[in-house]
Amino acid sequence: MRQLIPKVFLFAVCLMFLCGVSCVWAGEWQVVERHQLTLKHQLSDSASANRYLNQLFLQREIVRKKLGHIPITPVTVYLASSQRVFDDLTQGRLPHWSAAVAMPALQTIVLRSEHVSQRVQTMQHEFSHVLLYAAVGKHVPVWFNEGLAMWASHEWRLQHTASVLYAVLSGGLIPLSEIDSVLRFPSVKADLAYTESLLAVLYIIRLGGENAVVAMMSELSHGAPFDVALFRVTEKTPHEFEQAWRDYVSGRFSLTALLVSPDSLWGYLVLLFGVAYVAVKLRNRTKLRRWEAEERMEELELKVYQPEDTP
Template sequence: MNVACRGHLGDPMGILILAKTLLLGIVAANAASGQDVSFPPVPDSMDGQAYVVTSSKRALIHHIEADERIAARVGELVDAFEPLPGLPAHVPAGVHIVLGHSAGAFDQITGGVVPEWRAGVAIPAWNTLVMPTGEGVRVVDGEGLRTLRHEWAHLGLADYLGNLRIPRWFNEGYAQWASGGFDVGGAWRLRVLIALGRAPEMKTLTLRWPADREEARTAYLLAASAVTYVLETGGEAGLKTFLDRWLSDRSFENAFRETFGVTVGQFEEDWKRHVRERYGWLFLLSHSAIFWLLLSLVLLFMIRGRQSRNLEKLARLRAVELPDVPAWWDLDSSDQVGKES
């Protein structure tokens, strides 16, 4: 999240969910008023546990002693992260990573203003990200690792662009793409939402990022697919050119138009058409096993239904046909032919 709260939902995509909340407003207000918004020291203890620091080349990891091995592994992972797309290899640097051992510790460091379903928080103004370790999130594997990379991308983008205001759809879409993008299952869901007219406009995401879990999930899909479309058009080289122009001109709209040849409004219409045209067949082709399974079930029901009708028809025919051996052919019959009375 940026304050970025990213939650992964238990679907293929495993999502990723985020909410921009009051904490961002507090940081922004302090910055505007000239107050120091550098990283505040992590308390010596949170939620009844003492915190220590493990250092890596690119980060300081704050954790309880019981999480020392996890902290060391987190340091190894972030040191080995590939450069973020379109950004210099050294960003972000000097990051603080707080491994909250409990819900109470997580809320204490974030101010308790992020949704309860969050899985990670990035606070660019403090060059800090917060991850929970005591609530079932595996920080060093699977979705936990993807969340770590997601929050890392938020910090990298903010580090490079400085105090420029980043549209939320681009910020979240970039972090999603940098941490693995989104799967075609998510693309199919987005296609349905757009077809039904239930997908919010990107400009609304600039004003307010949803706090509701399902709405945030949809917003993630919007942002991720939009940035993916941008990168399919211009590639990583185009992304770098765009970010450099944005930093130089200090205008997102102008840099976008100069790099990609369209306004943001025109791009949104092109992107929506692209989603409608592409992801329906992509979903079907990429889930061929599901398709053939459904087709097999349909054929099975058709065959079983036909067999049932054939059996009923055969039973009716047998009911009216002559017996193979009439009763008077039976030698044991009491009415045998030739028997004298």
């Protein structure tokens, strides 16, 4: 499987979005602009539009700093006031778990305004995609793109630790190259793929030092192919990097590592959460098998039962 996002897919997504904007809600968008940011919103969000725009500016600058003060690029943000508007804009082509989407080639982001609690992280995540594309001007592996966005937005929760722990113990780590297909994954597998992507970027920093991300961005923006940039920063080929990364993740998220960690109390909490996570998955599998067995028995009863003929 190729490790780069196909150009035809990117073109299709952009074309889909343009059709959505031109055909749906075309006359209802209000516009506010500042600092090379354009916010398009509906009347229901007018009262908070300027606050949103200020927040967008702040989060864009935070991400720019993390990526090495890369050049500013104009960005248009659509604020969808409901799930229905979001689905109309994206033509319903995104997974149900999507809360936002970036279309870097169009320098465009679509956000759902009702996700207030996750607003800052979501803005940073999507700005990372747009700014990376604008600075690099070429495709990069999906795991690096998504991992960089998660790193820039500080996306790490206890459930991520539990999901990686379960994947390590069950032998279910996803190869980095397979993360290309993340948009076709079910939500649980997609969550693991995003978490692994973040861990891969953190491993680049572990190998290349605290300025590794800035160094990668510099190499890529000056025309280096991704494999070359990765080697210059980590001194590993993509194959060597992935093997070392898998060993690193397997070691970091083993039961032994959690129990002897300096933060042992945290380790025990993670372990407890992980055990509960595994127990729920096993219980759900058992319940599913029971339901399937009951369905087979019902089908069998229907087949063997033949009513007696009435005289």
